[in-house]
Amino acid sequence: MAEVRAMAERSIKAPAERVYSYIADYREHHHRFLPPAFSDFAVEQGGVGEGTVVRFRLSAGRRSREYRQMVTEPTPGRVVRESDLGSSSVTNFTVTPDGDNSLVRIETTWQGAGGVGGFFERLFAPRVLRRLYADELARLDRYAQEQAAA
Numbered sequence: 387m388a389e390v391r392a393m394a395e396r397s398i399k400a401p402a403e404r405v406y407s408y409i410a411d412y413r414e415h416h417h418r419f420l421p422p423a424f425s426d427f428a429v430e431q432g433g434v435g436e437g438t439v440v441r442f443r444l445s446a447g448r449r450s451r452e453y454r455q456m457v458t459e460p461t462p463g464r465v466v467r468e469s470d471l472g473s474s475s476v477t478n479f480t481v482t483p484d485g486d487n488s489l490v491r492i493e494t495t496w497q498g499a500g501g502v503g504g505f506f507e508r509l510f511a512p513r514v515l516r517r518l519y520a521d522e523l524a525r526l527d528r529y530a531q532e533q534a535a536a
Contacts, residue, residue, distance in 0.1 A: 392515035400530035
């Protein structure tokens, strides 16, 4: 089995500490900038940062799957990590200061399947997720600007 990786990044027009707080706050903010491919979002435990457990359904490509994620903060103030409790999938949200703005990267890795199915997974899944993450980052940028204006 080979590791599969999908990533997107974007400049967000808001300070890094504010953007990080939106990403890490699953109770009040995180779900508000998720694309429609994410549904049935619920916080099961905690709600902000380390120790939070969330669940959601992701429909991407022709597949739909439920995820249950444990949130950690390997680098508080910079990296929020979601580790799926039912698979090898790990998603990192990395926020880097960039003057008055911030650079945000969403990157997911997992152990892909073997054989022909694994070939197609490695070929198509990263493309689908990259588009989904680009949409999520655009929504995060709009959300951060709306919050600043409010």
